[in-house]
Amino acid sequence: MIRLVLFLFVLAGIAFGAGWLADRPGIVAVQWQGWQIETSVLFAAVALVTVVLAAGIVWSIISTLFNLPGLMSSSVSERRRARGFSALSRGIVAAGAGDPKTARRAAAEAERLLGNEPLTLLLRAQAAQLSGDQSAAEAAFHEMAANKETRLLGLRGLWMEAQRRDDATAARAYAETAAEEAPGLPWAAQAALDTRAASGDWSGALALLDRNSRSGIADRNSAKRLRAVLLTADAMAKQESAPDVARERAVEAVKLEPTLVPAAVLAGRLLGRAGELRRASKILETAWRETPHPEIAEAYMRLRDGDGSRDRLERARMLQRLAPAGHAEGALTVVRAALDAQDFATARGAIIHLTQEPTQRACLLMAELEAAEHGDVGKAREWAARAVRAKRDPAWVADGYVSDRWLPISPVTGRIDAFEWKVPPIELGGPILEHEVETAFTVVEAAASAHSPASVAAPAEPVKAAPAPILVPAAAPVADEVAASPYATADAGTTTEVEIEAEPRVRA
Numbered sequence: 001m002i003r004l005v006l007f008l009f010v011l012a013g014i015a016f017g018a019g020w021l022a023d024r025p026g027i028v029a030v031q032w033q034g035w036q037i038e039t040s041v042l043f044a045a046v047a048l049v050t051v052v053l054a055a056g057i058v059w060s061i062i063s064t065l066f067n068l069p070g071l072m073s074s075s076v077s078e079r080r081r082a083r084g085f086s087a088l089s090r091g092i093v094a095a096g097a098g099d100p101k102t103a104r105r106a107a108a109e110a111e112r113l114l115g116n117e118p119l120t121l122l123l124r125a126q127a128a129q130l131s132g133d134q135s136a137a138e139a140a141f142h143e144m145a146a147n148k149e150t151r152l153l154g155l156r157g158l159w160m161e162a163q164r165r166d167d168a169t170a171a172r173a174y175a176e177t178a179a180e181e182a183p184g185l186p187w188a189a190q191a192a193l194d195t196r197a198a199s200g201d202w203s204g205a206l207a208l209l210d211r212n213s214r215s216g217i218a219d220r221n222s223a224k225r226l227r228a229v230l231l232t233a234d235a236m237a238k239q240e241s242a243p244d245v246a247r248e249r250a251v252e253a254v255k256l257e258p259t260l261v262p263a264a265v266l267a268g269r270l271l272g273r274a275g276e277l278r279r280a281s282k283i284l285e286t287a288w289r290e291t292p293h294p295e296i297a298e299a300y301m302r303l304r305d306g307d308g309s310r311d312r313l314e315r316a317r318m319l320q321r322l323a324p325a326g327h328a329e330g331a332l333t334v335v336r337a338a339l340d341a342q343d344f345a346t347a348r349g350a351i352i353h354l355t356q357e358p359t360q361r362a363c364l365l366m367a368e369l370e371a372a373e374h375g376d377v378g379k380a381r382e383w384a385a386r387a388v389r390a391k392r393d394p395a396w397v398a399d400g401y402v403s404d405r406w407l408p409i410s411p412v413t414g415r416i417d418a419f420e421w422k423v424p425p426i427e428l429g430g431p432i433l434e435h436e437v438e439t440a441f442t443v444v445e446a447a448a449s450a451h452s453p454a455s456v457a458a459p460a461e462p463v464k465a466a467p468a469p470i471l472v473p474a475a476a477p478v479a480d481e482v483a484a485s486p487y488a489t490a491d492a493g494t495t496t497e498v499e500i501e502a503e504p505r506v507r508a
Contacts, residue, residue: 018042021041021042021045022042024041025040025041025042026040026041027039027040027041028040028041028044080113081113081114083113084109084110084112084113084114084117084120085110085114087106087109087110087113088106088110088114088117088119088120088123090102090106091103091105091106091107091109091110091123091127092119092123092126094106095123095126095127095130098130099130100127100130100131103123103126103127103130104124104127104128104131106123106127107120107123107124107127110123111124116147118144118147118149118150118153121140121143121144121147121150121154122140122144122150122153124136124140125137125140125141125144125157128140134161134164134165137157137161138157138158138161140157141154141155141157141158141161142154142158144157145158151181152178152181152182152185152188155174155177155178155181155188156174156178156187156188158170158174159171159174159175159178159191162174168195168198168199171191171195172192172195172196172199175188175191175192175194175195176192176195178191178192179191179192179208183211183212183215184215184216184217186217189208189211189212189215189217189218190217192208193205193208193209193212193416194409194414194415194416196208197230197233197408197409197414197416198409198414200237202230202231202233202234202237203234205230206227206230206231206234209223209226209227209230210227224256224257225256225257225417226416226417227253227256228253228254228256228257228260228263229253229257229260229408229416229417230408230416231249231250231252231253231256231263232249232250232253232260232262232263232266232408233408233409234246234249235247235249235250235253235263235266235267235270236262236266236408239266239270243270243273243274246266246270247267247270247271247274250263250266250267250270251267251271251283253267254267254283254287258283258286258287258290259286259287259290259291260287261287261291261293261295261296261406261421262295262406264283264284264286264287264296265284265287265293265295265296265299267280267283268280268281268283268284268296268299268300268303269299271283272299272303272304277303277304280303281300281303284296284299284300284303285300285319285322288300288319288322288323289322289323289324291421292319292323292324292327292329292330293329293421294329294332294333296319297316297319297329297333297336300315300319301315301316301319301333301337303315308341309337309340309341309342310341310343312337312340312341313334313337313338313340313341313343313346315337316333316334316336316337316338317334319333319334320333320334320350328354328359328362331350331351331353331354332350332351332354332361332362332365334346334347334350335347335350335351335365335369336365338350339365339368339369339372342372344369344372344373347365347369347373348369348373351365351366351369357391358386358390358391359390359391359392359393360387360390360391360392360393361393362390363383363384363386363387363390364383364384364387366383367379367380367381367382367383367384367387368380370383391423392423392424393423394421394422394423395421395422395423395424396419396420396421397419397420397421397422397424397425398410398411398412398415398418398419398420399412399413399415399418400412400425402424403419406419407419
C-alpha cells in the first residue's frame with residue numbers, strides 16, 4: 001500500500017513537471033566544434049533523463065559482469081551454509097530426541113559444511129554425551145573453551161563433565177575460572193560457591209558470597225541466610241582449634257539469622273564456656289521462642305557446668321513457659337529433665353497429655369518413666385513396643401536424607417542450607433531404628449534390676465511364651481553419622497528382629 005502511494009506521488013510529480021515545462025516553452029542551444037544544436041527545453045530535459053538512465057543501466061551491467069565470479073561463489077557459500085544449518089537443525093532435534101547415531105552423523109555433516117561454527121562443536125559434544133563417549137565430549141568442550149566466543153560455554157561443559165566423573169578438583173577449577181572471567185554469570189558463581197563449601201573452604205565461600213552479593217547475583221535476603229549458614233559451618237569447624245574465632249563467627253551468624261538453630265546452639269555453648277552466661281541464655285531463649293528444638297533445650301539446660309539435675313529441671317520449666325502454647329517440645333524437655341532429677345510426678349504430669357497420640361520420643365520417655373518410677377517392666381516394654389509404630393519426631397532432613405545432626409550442605413546434592421527440621425516424609429511415620437528400641441529395653445532392664453534385690457532369690461514362675469518378635473527396619477547405610485542417628489532413613493527392603501523377651505536380658 002505504501003509503495004503504491006509513493007508510486008502515485010512520483011507519477012504525479014513527473015506529470016506536473018512535464019506540464020510545467022510545456023507551459024513555459026524555450027530553446028536550448030549547444031555550440032561545440034562548429035556544430036550548433038538547438039532544441040526545446042522539454043526535449044532537452046527528456047533527453048538528459050534518458051541519458052542518465054542509460055548510463056545507469058550500462059554501469060549496472062558492467063558491474064554485474066565484474067562481480068559475477070564473486071556472486072557465484074557467494075551463492076555457493078550460501079547454499080553450503082544453508083545445508084550446514086539444516087544438518088545442524090537435524091542434529092539438535094536428534095540429540096533432543098535421544099538419537100545419538102543421527103546426532104553424530106548430523107554433527108559430522110554440519111562440521112564439514114560449516115567449519116568451526118560454535119553450534120557444531122556444541123552438537124558434537126552433545127552427540128558424544130548421548131553416546132557415552134566422555135573423552136570426545138571433553139575434547140569438544142576443550143575446543144570451545146579455547147575459542148574466545150565460546151569459552152564460557154566450554155568451561156560449563158567441562159565443569160559438568162568433571163562433576164559427572166566425580167572429579168571435585170577439576171570441577172572447582174573450571175567453576176573458579178568461569179567465575180573469575182564472568183563474575184556476573186549465575187551458574188559459575190553458584191558452582192564455585194558450592195565447590196568451595198563442599199571442600200570445607202568456608203572462608204573462601206564467604207568471600208565469594210560477598211562478591212556475588214556485590215555483583216547482584218544473589219538477592220539480599222538469600223545472601224543473608226547463606227552467610228549465616230556459612231558462618232555457622234566455619235564456627236563448627238573451628239570450635240576446637242580456634243574457639244575465640246568460632247565464637248565470633250557463631251555470634252555473627254545469630255545476628256544475621258536469630259532463629260537458625262545450629263548457630264544459636266553453637267553460640268550459646270561457646271559463650272557459656274567463655275563465662276558469658278547471660279548473653280548465651282538470651283540467644284538460646286530467642287531461638288527457642290521461634291523454634292523450640294531439643295538441641296536448644298540441651299544447650300540451655302547445661303550452660304552452667306555446676307548445675308545439678310534439679311537446676312536443670314528449673315531451666316526446663318523456664319523453656320516450657322517460653323515455648324509457644326501447646327508446643328510438645330516444651331513438655332518433652334520437662335519430662336527429660338524430671339526423669340534425670342527423679343521427679344517422677346513432674347515427669348508424669350508433663351507427659352500425660354502427650355500419650356493420646358504419642359510420638360516415638362514420647363513412647364520411649366514413657367517407657368523409661370514406668371521402669372524408673374515403679375519398676376513396671378511390663379508397661380515399660382509395652383510403651384517401648386508402641387514406639388516401633390508411633391509417629392516419627394522431627395529430624396534434620398535434606399533431599400530425602402535424614403541425619404541426626406545438622407549439616408551445612410546436603411550429602412546428596414551438595415546444596416547449601418538444604419537441611420530442614422521436619423518430620424521425615426515417610427508413610428505412616430515409619431518405624432524407629434533398632435538401637436532406639438534396644439536402648440529402651442536396656443533402661444527397662446536396668447530399672448528392673450534396681451527394683452529387685454540381688455540377695456533375694458525370685459520365686460519360681462511358670463515360663464511364659466515370648467511374644468512374637470517386632471520387625472524394625474534397619475537404617476539405610478548412607479553415611480556413618482546417619483547410621484547412628486535415631487532419625488535415619490530406613491531401607492524398605494531390610495528388617496531386623498528385636499525380640500521382647502519374657503525376662504530381662506543382661507548385656508556384657
